[in-house]
Each structure stands twice: as structure tokens, then as C-alpha cells.
Amino acid sequence: MADQTKIATGDRQAWLGLLARAPAEALAALWSGYGARPEFQWLRTPEIGGVMVRGRAGGIGAPFNLGEMTVTRCALVLADGTEGHGYVQGRGKTHAETAALIDALMQTGDADTVRAKILEPLTRQVQAARSARAAKAAATKVEFFTMVRGEDQ
Amino acid sequence: MYVAVKGGEKAIENAHAWLAEERRGDPGVAELSLAQIREQLSLAVNRVMAEGSLYDPDLAALAIKQARGDLIEAIFLIRAYRTTLPRFGNSTPVDTGGMACDRRISATFKDAPGGQVLGPTFDYTHRLLDFKLAADGAVPEAPTAAPRHEPTPHITKFLKDEGLIQDEPASDKPPGDLTREPMEFPADRPLRLQALTRGDEGFVLGMAYSTQRGYARNHAFVGELRIGTVAVEMEIPELGFTIEIGEIALTECETVNQFKGSKTEPPQFTRGYGLVFGQSERKAIAMALVDRALRWEELGEDDLGAPAQDQEFVLSHADNIQATGFLEHIKLPHYVDFQSELELVRKLRREAKERLEPREAAE
Numbered sequence: 067m068a069d070q071t072k073i074a075t076g077d078r079q080a081w082l083g084l085l086a087r088a089p090a091e092a093l094a095a096l097w098s099g100y101g102a103r104p105e106f107q108w109l110r111t112p113e114i115g116g117v118m119v120r121g122r123a124g125g126i127g128a129p130f131n132l133g134e135m136t137v138t139r140c141a142l143v144l145a146d147g148t149e150g151h152g153y154v155q156g157r158g159k160t161h162a163e164t165a166a167l168i169d170a171l172m173q174t175g176d177a178d179t180v181r182a183k184i185l186e187p188l189t190r191q192v193q194a195a196r197s198a199r200a201a202k203a204a205a206t207k208v209e210f211f212t213m214v215r216g217e218d219q
Numbered sequence: 220m221y222v223a224v225k226g227g228e229k230a231i232e233n234a235h236a237w238l239a240e241e242r243r244g245d246p247g248v249a250e251l252s253l254a255q256i257r258e259q260l261s262l263a264v265n266r267v268m269a270e271g272s273l274y275d276p277d278l279a280a281l282a283i284k285q286a287r288g289d290l291i292e293a294i295f296l297i298r299a300y301r302t303t304l305p306r307f308g309n310s311t312p313v314d315t316g317g318m319a320c321d322r323r324i325s326a327t328f329k330d331a332p333g334g335q336v337l338g339p340t341f342d343y344t345h346r347l348l349d350f351k352l353a354a355d356g357a358v359p360e361a362p363t364a365a366p367r368h369e370p371t372p373h374i375t376k377f378l379k380d381e382g383l384i385q386d387e388p389a390s391d392k393p394p395g396d397l398t399r400e401p402m403e404f405p406a407d408r409p410l411r412l413q414a415l416t417r418g419d420e421g422f423v424l425g426m427a428y429s430t431q432r433g434y435a436r437n438h439a440f441v442g443e444l445r446i447g448t449v450a451v452e453m454e455i456p457e458l459g460f461t462i463e464i465g466e467i468a469l470t471e472c473e474t475v476n477q478f479k480g481s482k483t484e485p486p487q488f489t490r491g492y493g494l495v496f497g498q499s500e501r502k503a504i505a506m507a508l509v510d511r512a513l514r515w516e517e518l519g520e521d522d523l524g525a526p527a528q529d530q531e532f533v534l535s536h537a538d539n540i541q542a543t544g545f546l547e548h549i550k551l552p553h554y555v556d557f558q559s560e561l562e563l564v565r566k567l568r569r570e571a572k573e574r575l576e577p578r579e580a581a582e
Contacts, residue, residue: 075460083463116304117464118396119274119451120312121494123408124387125373125471129312130394130409132416133496135274135451137307137464151458155465156275196319200366203321206337207364210329
């Protein structure tokens with residue numbers, strides 16, 4: 067069983083967040099390329115539910131309920147006793163299962179391989195998609211002729 | 220009163236079979252896929268998510284297909300599905316200041332830090348039908364420029380730093396939830412904002428327009444309108460920390476409104492706020508105007524008797540599913556009700572006739 071204390075919460079938050087946000091197809095492709103399928107038992111079989119998303123009045127003030135989003139969650143335990151949790155956006159039971167398995171593997175000796183074969187390429191894909199949108203947005207930035215801006219020099 | 224009636228099973232079954240056929244339309248025309256609806260009718264999908272109060276583009280696309288494009292029917296389907304979902308919890312309030320903006324404009328500050336970014340907008344199009352879309356054709360790739368990765372600051376922050384705009388005190392008070400407890404009046408601002416963000420776009424637009432035409436005029440400027448994605452975070456009890464559980468597209472509108480000042484407040488601008496799922500800017504601007512109009516009491520303004528100031532009127536009629544449920548139920552069988560009304564009218568007519576007849580006989 068992995069020594070849970072050695073895993074920084076920040077690292078685990080980062081990979082769980084990435085697995086939650088990642089497009090299910092992109093994760094599935096990388097997972098099928100990974101090959102190994104660890105034995106596990108369910109602690110909680112995949113379950114679809116809703117999470118109430120909140121905003122703040124004026125963007126910064128008192129919280130209010132904006133509406134729900136669909137989320138799928140599950141929890142499992144590997145043969146060596148390592149627990150993995152999956153919380154993913156949408157209604158993807160396989161997506162949640164894959165996320166939980168990767169979460170568990172990231173706490174074992176396989177972490178470096180999983181990071182190199184799945185998390186790093188997934189991060190690159192997600193960042194590339196985000197940059198591509200930001201680049202299109204940047205091209206629609208209005209340049210006022212009356213404006214003098216330092217960065218244009 | 221609605222009284223159950225029996226019979227008609229076969230007719231209902233056949234009606235639904237015909238509905239399915241009509242939904243499909245001409246089988247010689249290719250069937251729509253959910254992915255086509257999600258990708259190519261994305262603003263309809265956004266409206267169904269916002270008013271259905273459930274962020275899930277695939278489900279909204281399914282609802283639109285099932286409803287034959289009747290968006291209120293689609294919203295009804297989403298609301299019904301939503302009630303079947305167990306609630307895992309509440310997110311921490313989203314940080315719209317950290318939004319990855321597709322669009323960000325200000326009508327008040329030309330040289331807003333972070334720039335005026337138009338995004339994929341209908342603005343400045345000529346609203347002429349584009350017959351090129353009638354024939355299928357490849358779309359050229361949109362131009363790109365060096366992307367901006369740093370967060371885009373809120374415009375109102377600059378006014379707030381100078382003390383020129385009313386503060387928006389942060390709190391961690393859990394907001395009321397109108398999906399859990401029926402709304403009671405007066406409703407506080409968090410409840411009003413929840414009702415408005417899921418309210419009917421047409422209704423909220425009409426109420427907002429009424430304020431612009433002089434009913435509770437409050438001189439709104441769009442201080443900022445931004446559209447983009449934000450991360451959604453939730454604390455996971457079994458993990459003991461907060462993680463991102465997804466990413467959603469939102470439209471946020473902050474209005475900056477005139478305010479004369481009061482006995483306790485120096486003259487300063489006030490705010491209206493709109494935040495809506497998806498790319499829904501008409502709705503977000505309208506929500507901000509109506510939010511501002513409903514704040515008259517807390518800002519020490521006069522009750523002008525305008526409809527947009529009357530929170531019971533606005534909030535009780537903004538929900539298109541409640542409205543359509545009540546409106547459309549009158550088409551369902553009311554035979555017993557109507558029979559009694561019919562009896563009553565006949566009796567009144569008989570009595571009226573009897574009162575007239577003796578007089579006629581005497582003349």
C-alpha cells in the first residue's frame with residue numbers, strides 16, 4: 067500500500083482536477099494506450115448525480131445558487147489496498163472509473179509511468195485546446211487608433 | 220378543478236406514435252444527431268441548460284431533439300430529469316475573475332485592462348440572410364493572435380478601488396435554494412438571482428426593457444460583459460480537500476448604474492448583476508437590469524410602482540415551466556367543472572326569463 071502521507075495534496079488536487087475536466091474520449095484513448103488493467107474492488111460503484119454550482123452577487127459578494135451540473139463519482143480499492151476516487155463532469159461511468167483507477171495508480175510505484183503516459187499528454191492536450199481558443203479570442207481584440215499603448219512600441 | 224377521467228388510452232397511444240413520426244419528419248432527410256445539435260445549435264443548448272438549471276450539453280441536445288425544437292418543452296424535460304438526480308453537494312462559488320474569456324467588452328471603459336475582446340459575436344453582422352449556409356461549405360479557420368493567459372480583471376474593481384461604486388461585501392452565508400424550499404417574499408438577493416438566472420429569457424428581457432423605457436429607470440451601463448469558461452470546485456468530504464470537478468461556460472454581466480446617494484451613503488455608482496450558464500448574453504444583460512431594479516428598497520430608492528420593482532410579480536412569473544404548466548393545464552379535460560358552469564348559466568338564464576315573462580304577460 068502506498069504511503070499516502072508522501073503525496074502532496076496539491077499534486078493530487080491537480081491530477082483529480084485534470085481527470086474531471088478532461089474530455090472523456092481523450093482520457094479513454096490514453097488509458098487504452100497505457101495497457102495495464104489493475105485488479106480492483108468497488109468501494110462505491112459509479113453513480114450519476116448533480117452538484118449545485120454557486121456564483122457570487124457582483125462576482126465577489128454573497129453566494130447564490132446558479133444551477134446544477136451533472137457529475138459522476140465512484141471509489142475503488144486496488145489489490146494492495148490503495149484507494150482511488152473519481153469525480154468527473156458529465157454522465158460518464160467509464161470516465162469516472164478510469165479517473166479513479168488513475169488516482170489510485172498515482173499513489174503507487176506506477177506513478178511515474180502513469181504521469182508520463184497519461185497525465186502529461188492529457189495536460190498538453192487540454193492546454194493546447196485552451197490556448198487555441200485564447201488565440202482566437204486575442205485576434206478579436208479591438209485596437210483603438212486613438213489609444214497609445216506601451217506594449218505596441 | 221381537475222377531475223381524472225378514464226378512457227382514450229388507444230387514442231393517446233396512437234397520438235404519441237404519430238408524434239414520434241412527425242418528430243422524425245421526412246425519412247428521406249438525414250436524421251439529426253445529438254452531436255450536431257450540441258455543436259451547431261449551441262445557443263439553443265445553452266438556453267435549455269440555463270433555464271433547465273442543469274449544465275449538461277449532451278442532455279440539453281437530447282431534450283431539444285425530443286421536444287422537436289420547442290425550447291420550453293425541452294427545458295421541461297431537463298427540469299424533470301434534474302429532479303431524479305441525487306445532489307452530491309454544492310460547489311464553492313465560481314471565480315469569474317479567473318475566467319478564460321472568449322469575449323470581454325466594456326461599454327464604460329474604452330481602454331480596459333485586458334482589452335476589449337469581441338469573441339464570436341453576432342454584433343456588427345448585417346443581419347442579412349447568408350445563403351452560403353444553405354449550401355454546405357467548409358468554414359475557413361478563424362485568425363489567431365498571441366494568446367493571453369493571465370486573468371482578466373473585473374472592470375468594477377477599478378471603480379471599487381476608488382470607492383466610486385457600491386461595495387459587494389463577500390460572505391459565506393449559505394444561500395437559500397428555491398429548488399428545495401418554496402420561495403417566500405420578500406426574497407433576499409441570492410434567491411432573486413437564482414430565480415432570474417433560471418427565469419424565462421423572454422420574460423426577463425421584457426422586464427429589463429420596461430426599465431429602459433422608464434418604468435423604474437435606473438440608467439444602466441454595461442460596465443462589463445464577459446463570456447468564457449471557469450473551473451468548478453467542490454469540497455469532497457471523503458478526501459478532505461477541494462478539487463475541480465469540471466469546467467463550465469458562463470456569461471457574466473455587471474452593470475454600473477447611477478445613484479444619487481442617500482443619508483448614509485455618499486454619491487456612488489451601484490451594481491446590477493447577471494450570471495447565466497453558457498453563452499447567453501441577452502439573458503445576462505437583462506438579468507442584471509432586473510436585479511438592479513429589484514434592489515430599490517435596499518438602496519433606499521422610491522417605490523415607483525413599476526412592475527420591475529415588484530419582486531413578487533417578477534419572481535412569481537419568471538419561471539416558464541411553472542407558467543406553462545398552469546397555462547396549459549386548462550386544455551386538459553375539465554368536463555365536470557364545465558358541466559357545473561353550464562348548469563349554472565342555464566339556471567340563471569331560466570330565472571331571468573321567468574322574471575321577464577310575468578311582466579310581459581301583464582302588459
